[in-house]
Amino acid sequence: MRVFAHRGYSGLYPENTMLAFDKAREAGCKAMELDVHLSKDGHLVIIHDEMLDRTTNAKGLVCSYALSELQTFNAGTAEEFQPIPTLETYCKWAKEHGIFTNIEIKTNLIYYPFIEDKVLAMLKKYGLVEHSLISSFNHGSVIRMRQLSPEIQCAFLVGGRGLANVGSYAKNFKVEYYHPDGAFLTKAAVDECKAQGVGLNVWTIDDLGLLQKMITWNVDGVFTNHCAPVLALVGE
Template identity: 30%
Template structure:
């Protein structure tokens, strides 16, 4: 018996190693598959199908998925009791019947709000009585509903207001297996937020959001947070500084109807190994132009409209 025990122990150890190696290999393959998929064009449902239904509700998310969106785009804030909540604005007035900053309300208080009736008043052509009384959603609820069957494109909102946001978000995504399954992209206007996420888990694809608008003198464009200079003055070094932590950039296309980027911007980003996902594009002609310029994805409130344009391009 004494001679058999070392052999048995070694065999069990090898079997245990094999069971560990298989999941790790599968995770590596899933993450790599996501990065390969991102090289193809992505339909990103901006706050869900938010042109058709109240943003960040089940109605908008379910419609987006039914329309064939590749990613559900979510904006994440934190409640006063530290829960991750899907809502765009820092305050409640625009999309609920509540008032004040999101961060000053507990989850129970946020859950008591009507997050759907506003849409019927603002968009009567898409109104539905069922939207009245729609509830704000937690990230937990969204993940519980869709799991790893859906890909999520999550924005860290107002990270200066929530120093713990990045750690809480990454921990949740890891615990649910969404990083390992290649199911999530994280975006932010905050360079510091993305750099923190990168440090927490470098396997998560990151996109640096950019907002270009005229400077005070109106003679040039400037980026809202100073991440880059004007598109006219941007250099390879500027793009490379982003590529050190991110996989892509997400610029606006227009400011008050005037273009802020062009085909050259997209070509230069690509030359520096960065994807370009442009927001928020709802006009078909604009979609066609950006596709002609070679963008890698578009945020849209109307995923069905973008899918129609893609079919026209084939």
């Protein structure tokens, strides 16, 4: 089972910062999950929300600011400044350390034209296509990435109680993975995906009892905010 550090080691460190990614690596995680948006001037930046307010000391939409402005904002703590990383900075680091990455394209509320093309170009630049997985709640973005690159692995993200017959749905679009909410996942959905040859990576698994269920169901991967205890139980 692959363990993805959800936004890095976000249970202990500021999410989606290079500090959180490196601390997850130090804890033993070989896979990361992160989120990408576009700056006003078209650069790929790593941050979860469309708004800056929750995770930085700034306010407003990410896409309202140029990269040079975004990198002056603090995504860390009052004690330690952490800039909003660019995807390029992350890719250099991932290449150096042999990290597998799930990139969530955040086109749920704001559609960034050609963001899929930009993500793919960045991965190709650093030779990371085969070491990456693309997901989104906007399934149009996933399908667009599949059209751009038959080589890259893709996943449909689904919240809440998920979709009926999701294995058939993913298989129809040649999408390799289903990413459901573990709190609502059923054994029937797991079995249907497996029957269709579709893998499952499940979010966000911080409860060890729920993790044990995922192990029993033999899912392919889990996303967690708390790397060390999950890795200890999974045995990576």
